[in-house]
Amino acid sequence: MALHFVTDDAASAQPGDAVSLTGAEAHHAAAVRRVRVDEAVTLGDGRGVWLDAVVTASTPKQVDVRVTARAEAAPSTPRFVLVQALAKGDRDELAVQAATELGVDAIVPWQAARSVSRWDAKADKGLARWRTIVREAAKQAHRAWIPEVEGVARTADLVRLAGTAQVLVLEPSASVRLTEVAAEAADGREVVLVVGPEGGIAPEELAALESAGARLVRLGETVLRTSTAGAAAISVLSAAHGRW
Known part of the structure; x- marks a missing residue:
């Protein structure tokens, strides 16, 4: 190639x-x-x-x-967005790289309650780093569209997003599997995957997102790392929506 x-x-x-x-x-x-x-x-x-x-x-x-x-090449529809919680070490960067290679259309860094990594004073540096990773991963994957990396989101931002997009929160304790809802029509809305940090998504955050209309879903019987959960979910969505 x-x-x-x-x-x-x-x-x-x-x-x-x-x-x-x-x-x-x-x-x-x-x-x-x-x-x-x-x-x-x-x-x-x-x-x-x-x-x-x-x-x-x-x-x-x-x-x-x-x-x-x-x-x-026309942009893909529905649009897949990964909301990736900030994580320690390079785990969030690995998540961003894999998601880009697998076809995500946009990425949102999330300062979750349990995120060990904090971007409060270095958001510009963190965003620049993620954008470089995304650009190189998109080139490696021979993608015509480079995913957008949007500004850092707080949980309140995700709650507002749940009112306009199809928000799927990856949560190991959820009773519904992602495979059960992945093929549902997005009704023109983008599909947003929310991945928590190493310690998981805080109960109050789960409650707020679910109350706003987000759906809690699980990938299977095992618990994946924050670095791999998003990539696995994007693979499921890509197959369900005919991208693969």
Whole structure:
């Protein structure tokens, strides 16, 4: 499979046009992935544009390609959103990476009551880190759309969201399995998966979300880590909605 790169210049490029990769993207292409002249690659803008191209020149500072074909991918519907609780170590980052590779459309960091990690004074840094992880994971997975990473949410934000979206809260003690409701029509609404931190979602948070219209669901008989629960749930949804 051809290597895939992302550049804003892909948005307007047409077959026959020349496009240049510079900066970190060029260094990655030439010095890390070692692309060569006449090698086939693909480019995208992260917003649905997909270009087939051939390398015409390759140096660590600039890689030039010639576009041979253009296509545009529509965004997926219904939209899958992962609300991922902040977690200690790199567990939330692993969750974000896997979710992106598996097809999530947007990610919301959640400062849950039991989150050990706190972004209060470093939200901008944390968001930048997650966005970098998402961008690289989307490139690795050859995705035409790079998922949005939205601002940090509090539980009150999720309660409001439950009034407009189909919110599914992953909770091991729930009586309903995700597989029982995954294929239900979203009625044009986005499907939001809520994953708690290492210590689980606090009882008062579960009660508030359920009262607002969210559904508590479980994945199976085992309890998954916060780093894997979202990825598993996205896989279930992708199969149920015909993406896979």
